[in-house]
Amino acid sequence: MALDRFFRRRRPQQQAGAELPDLWTQCPQCKEGVYNRDLDLNAHVCPRCGHHLRLDAGQRLEVLLDPGSFQQRSGRVHPVDPLGFEDTEPYPARLARAQKKTGRPDAILTGTGTILGLPVTVAAMDFAFSGGSMGSVVGEEIARAAEHAAGAGTPFVLVAASGGARMQESALSLMQMAKTTVALEGLAERGLPYVSILSDPTTGGVTASFATIADVIVAEPGALIGFAGPRVIQQTIRQNLPEGFQRAEFLLEHGMVDAVVDRREHRTYLRSLLGVLTRQPAGEASA
Amino acid sequence: MSTPADTLRELEARLRDLEDAAQRTGQDLSVALTPLRAEVERLRGECQAHLTRWERVGLARAPGRPTALDYVERLCTDFAELHGDRAYGDDPALIGGPARWGGVPVMLLAQQKGRDTKSKIRRRFGMSNPEGYRKAIRLMDFADRFGLPVVTLIDTPGAYPGIEAEERGQGWAIAGSIQRMVRLRVPAVCAVIGEGGSGGALALGVGNRVLIQENAWYSVISPEGAASIIWKDAAKAPQAAEALQLTAPDLLRLGLVEEVVPEPLGGAHRDPDAAAAALGEAVSRHLAELSALGPDELKAGRAARFRAMGAFREV
Numbered sequence: 001m002a003l004d005r006f007f008r009r010r011r012p013q014q015q016a017g018a019e020l021p022d023l024w025t026q027c028p029q030c031k032e033g034v035y036n037r038d039l040d041l042n043a044h045v046c047p048r049c050g051h052h053l054r055l056d057a058g059q060r061l062e063v064l065l066d067p068g069s070f071q072q073r074s075g076r077v078h079p080v081d082p083l084g085f086e087d088t089e090p091y092p093a094r095l096a097r098a099q100k101k102t103g104r105p106d107a108i109l110t111g112t113g114t115i116l117g118l119p120v121t122v123a124a125m126d127f128a129f130s131g132g133s134m135g136s137v138v139g140e141e142i143a144r145a146a147e148h149a150a151g152a153g154t155p156f157v158l159v160a161a162s163g164g165a166r167m168q169e170s171a172l173s174l175m176q177m178a179k180t181t182v183a184l185e186g187l188a189e190r191g192l193p194y195v196s197i198l199s200d201p202t203t204g205g206v207t208a209s210f211a212t213i214a215d216v217i218v219a220e221p222g223a224l225i226g227f228a229g230p231r232v233i234q235q236t237i238r239q240n241l242p243e244g245f246q247r248a249e250f251l252l253e254h255g256m257v258d259a260v261v262d263r264r265e266h267r268t269y270l271r272s273l274l275g276v277l278t279r280q281p282a283g284e285a286s287a
Numbered sequence: 288m289s290t291p292a293d294t295l296r297e298l299e300a301r302l303r304d305l306e307d308a309a310q311r312t313g314q315d316l317s318v319a320l321t322p323l324r325a326e327v328e329r330l331r332g333e334c335q336a337h338l339t340r341w342e343r344v345g346l347a348r349a350p351g352r353p354t355a356l357d358y359v360e361r362l363c364t365d366f367a368e369l370h371g372d373r374a375y376g377d378d379p380a381l382i383g384g385p386a387r388w389g390g391v392p393v394m395l396l397a398q399q400k401g402r403d404t405k406s407k408i409r410r411r412f413g414m415s416n417p418e419g420y421r422k423a424i425r426l427m428d429f430a431d432r433f434g435l436p437v438v439t440l441i442d443t444p445g446a447y448p449g450i451e452a453e454e455r456g457q458g459w460a461i462a463g464s465i466q467r468m469v470r471l472r473v474p475a476v477c478a479v480i481g482e483g484g485s486g487g488a489l490a491l492g493v494g495n496r497v498l499i500q501e502n503a504w505y506s507v508i509s510p511e512g513a514a515s516i517i518w519k520d521a522a523k524a525p526q527a528a529e530a531l532q533l534t535a536p537d538l539l540r541l542g543l544v545e546e547v548v549p550e551p552l553g554g555a556h557r558d559p560d561a562a563a564a565a566l567g568e569a570v571s572r573h574l575a576e577l578s579a580l581g582p583d584e585l586k587a588g589r590a591a592r593f594r595a596m597g598a599f600r601e602v
């Protein structure tokens with residue numbers, strides 16, 4: 001099975017704002033320059049202000065899984081252009097650009113691995129690919145990963161990062177919300193845990209389907225999470241939005257997520273939680 | 288150059304004048320009226336067949352288009368509306384309760400837009416808050432408990448985008464309703480009767496059978512929403528409607544609905560009774576077909592229906 005260049009160290013994903021060449025990245029929050037090496041060692045969390053930088057799917061699984069444990073399952077399902085969709089450019093051209101940029105067929109990376117020794121099936125959405133938008137391929141790969149987890153008897157961990165359903169596949173994208181929900185039923189029927197991690201940003205159809213029906217919903221600090229985008233809400237109600245609106249901490253306060261967990265703690269948090277839910281002996285990290 | 292639609296409008300105006308004249312004067316103008324009526328009918332049929340996608344969106348939103356309650360009044364008896372989600376409030380944009388559909392006991396769930404300005408505002412033009420979807424979830428529990436088939440009428444521009452909706456978990460509520468429909472152990476027949484706007488529509492759309500009226504639309508995003516994302520200009524909605532392929536014939540071709548329910552020529556608002564008769568017959572027929580299936584088959588069949596959706600290639 002292809003390893004999808006998983007072991008290759010990559011520079012942190014470029015963020016908005018000035019870019020310091022090669023060795024440095026400017027933190028989008030505190031604007032300080034941070035050594036890329038320090039970001040790599042710190043799960044891409046700014047060591048100065050704690051801001052959680054956005055990760056692509058490969059970086060995400062590096063942060064989450066034991067080194068060398070990842071076995072990729074996704075990658076054979078490729079997008080097509082079922083509607084001949086053309087807006088400012090044809091959909092296939094848009095896809096080709098995103099594929100070239102990320103090296104992936106679509107906005108999703110799935111497979112198996114271990115977290116502090118505990119076997120899991122994982123899926124990470126890739127915001128770097130067309131804003132993590134969910135079309136047929138994302139839906140299919142998530143469905144297959146969930147079905148694999150149910151068949152293999154492992155917990156399922158999904159990391160959401162998406163602007164929502166993909167416009168260019170219209171109603172077919174919409175139906176992925178139901179399809180993924182159907183596939184997740186197998187886990188529930190077999191008593192296997194499903195944990196979703198909502199990262200910045202998680203909005204639209206992803207928030208309104210598989211990401212929010214998990215047994216445990218974890219959010220990353222500061223992540224924007226919601227159904228309607230802030231701009232749409234503002235246009236509708238013509239009021240300013242409250243401070244911190246739709247951020248992870250806001251959702252915790254409103255009872256919508258189980259916990260806001262620092263990315264640097266994800267591995268120990270998941271090992272401990274999944275260990276309890278699957279009746280595994282306590283790992284070293286929870287001693 | 289005049290289009291068939293222009294000619295139709297012209298002839299319709301002439302027909303109205305003649306009918307008025309006939310009534311006013313008491314004269315028998317049938318020699319003139321009969322062929323004119325036939326020509327108007329023929330042109331309506333021609334226009335219907337050649338409607339652009341944007342024109343169909345217009346019909347789905349036409350003033351006077353029957354709302355869910357207009358159909359309920361014509362097709363249902365013994366409807367007992369049950370209010371509230373038992374947690375926060377009652378959402379007037381999504382109504383439900385047990386009823387008889389063509390005499391058959393069902394659980395009815397419907398998005399209601401409102402029929403006049405006041406009720407449209409009260410019902411937020413069919414845009415639900417989370418308590419609407421949570422009421423739907425509660426009523427689906429109820430349906431399973433009493434073995435009532437679920438009938439949903441979908442007509443919403445989308446879920447309401449508001450501060451409070453987000454605070455109360457709009458995404459969570461929609462996801463919960465989708466999941467609850469997946470888990471139903473009774474038949475579910477869904478019909479899009481106007482606008483099928485995004486996740487707010489799919490929340491009531493996970494049926495064993497999904498039908499759509501001839502001039503309704505169903506899409507991942509409204510044409511205006513798509514146009515403002517693509518071209519930063521909601522006025523380009525007609526182009527977006529074409530690109531989104533959101534009409535009933537499109538949905539049928541994509542395999543996402545089982546049946547297009549015909550509407551009277553010119554749209555459901557031209558003859559609500561005829562529109563209701565066609566809708567009532569189609570839903571009843573699908574309910575009858577599903578009534579032979581057991582709870583496991585129903586759930587598995589619904590799961591298989593949605594699991595197969597999507598377009599991709601394997602390499």
Ligand SMILES: [Zn+2]
Nearest residue numbers: 027030046049
């Ligand atoms: Zn910083």
